[in-house]
Amino acid sequence: MFYREAGQYKTSYAADQAIFPVLQDRLGLIAILIVAFVVIPLTGNEFLLQAVMIPFLVFTLATIGLNLLTGYTGLLSLGTGAFMGVGAYACYKLATIFPQVNLLVWVVASGFFAAGVGVLFGLPSLRIKGFYLAVATLAAQFFLSWCFIRIPWLYNYNISASIEVPTRTLFGIPVTGPTAAPVTRYLVVLSIVVVMTWLASNLVHGRIGRMWMAVRDMDIAAELIGIKLYRTKLLAFAVSSFYCGVAGAMLAFLWLGAAESESFNINQSFLVLFMVIIGGLGSLTGSFFGALFIWGLPIVLRNAPGAFGLSITAATVEHITFMVVGALIVFFLIVEPNGLARLWQIGKQKLRVWPFPY
């Protein structure tokens, strides 16, 4: 009905190759950006910002990072949590050694540290693939987790072995630490995520993204047409870890305000992997869906009984949440193994031809 492209003529190649060729998509994107940048900060309460939106965006960025590696390049990694940790600890060290430098510089710079570590642990990918590579990245996960607790220099010899984020300001407004308003932190996180999503979108639609996808689809064929495998794979590891590192730095600095080794354990890696799988491998939109589904659904479920005036004990709600989320994951994977992104695509296609079946 509204979602029709009839009458939208493309008069140039650029228009035809646009990422959002349909006008309604572009309007929708603008509407979402307006809601995210204007409506939510103005109307959202502290809980929505602090406990829903900020973690959702942080996990989205990590999911995009892993999606670049697993979804686009076809390299399975279980080290996401650890790479996020590298970002968080690097950011902490940099921010405490050079307190006068703008924090945002360090949040981005910490991504480069994660990228370096990612490349190092990506080296085995030149020889092994699939599950074997997953095991190799698992080693990264355990080794780095060990470092985060056994190298006290990383957390400035803090007795509790955790990093506590100091207050830092941006244009005179505190963005980290306890005095930073959730709205400020939300807007900073949102801006970083939007800019980095835009960059990722350009990457995957360009030459590099095509190289990655060629390697994913068949690496021997890719090599035959002149793609250097080791460069492509290591680049994928570097970019992916960069995204994860920035997400980790944001997790510690802009969301929790404190972090310890446990915040970056294997469960975190699995959580992000589930977000990638549920959202859809090889889809940036899917990364948003996956993060929203895995992070948002339990919160909705936890608060649902209270909203309907039911009194169920907190522990029972938790058990029910576990079961429902698990069941829904299985349900969605059976209905659409390619993830929520594919469902979304099918939905749009149906709308386009509505009321005809095809």
Place this chain on the structure above:
Amino acid sequence: MRMKQLALGVALAGIMAAPALAQNSIFVPLLTYRTGPFSNSGIPIANGMHDYLAMLNERDGGIGGVKLAIEECETGYKNEKGVECYEALKSKKPVVVNPYSTGITLALIPKASVDHIPILSMAYGLSASAQGQDFPWIFNPPATYWDGLSMIIKYIADKEGGLANLKGKTIGYIYFDGGYGLEPIPLLDQLAKDYGFTVKKYPVPPADMQNQSGLWLNVRRDRPAWMIMWGWGAMNPTAVQEAAKINYPMDHMIGVWWSGSEDDARPAGAGGKGYLSLNFNSVGANYPAIQDIQKYVIDKGNSQTAKDKVGDNFYNRGVMNSVIIAEAIRNAQQLTGKKEVNAEDLRRGFETLKITPERWKELGLEGFAGPVNVTCTDHNGHHAAYVQQWDGTKWVKVSDWITPMKDKVQPLLDAAAQDYVTKNQPWPKRTEACDKSS
């Protein structure tokens, strides 16, 4: 594109805005964990905390005629969940928050000073937060981890025939490899230097709490004269069982007060006999107040507590936690003359909190615990604790009340508080005035 997200977000905002609390009540949220690998420790404490407050509502109509609104939030002992709970509860104006996890406490300490919500971390959390001057919103009575460790060393020295005899001995320290278990290490290293004993450290990673056999092989090789344990959740029963398996002399293994539940020692069967742990509350249900809980709450089916678990050590620990909250509320009411106290009033209530032995008796808990004395500068009190021993079926008190080595602990506390403040600059200066102790 992301319409779904948006719809969900809007729906969520609606849900969040809806609940309005009943008027004329004091909101006391409880951060608990009845799920996950720490639930064996978390359930009895959650029950104890809930039941005592529920009993006050039923028996006395609350405190000073104002009902308490009790709400649990499940954290699963996870920091992220704990922070989420805190954010969700904050809008309902809680008068106090009990994180019941050292990790969550650490994450909430900076927030509490900004949001002006007192945090009660009863004998856990950041030891340095005992310094009221630097941490006006954090309270951790009756003793810090460092006090606890110094008491354990004192007990060991007593058994060895004096502190001088510790020289040359090896003491093992098995601990939860996270904020909680790492806290006591600076003092342990200090004491080792002062008294000339060696420390062997055995960290238990949170993921391997139930997989300690390799670690205990090392213990068998090193043969430390004593083992000190800083464990929680599933780590405790596992450690006691493994110790029994390698025939470690159980009366030389001593846990902190968080490693002393009945269910920590019982699974080891006969092998667990002799296991020691520190404690600061009594075990058993033979107290009028606990009988009242039985009568007003449990018999009426308003609790999740199994009848035979009433009076267990961690159940009573939870009760003690709630007694401290309830007494602080009462104190705040007397101090301000208001019935419905808010968070700021309660902070003042905590700062002048005194539970004397007579007051314990009035509460129907005579001899339940030692006196609690919190002041403006000392948010802890550094009170004594005693050692209990597992006789195969129940805990038996085997020592007198042991006082902490204040001369060793205090300098370290001052330094740690100072360190915390410098590292977290700009840390808010205390502006809250001190009340005269009542």
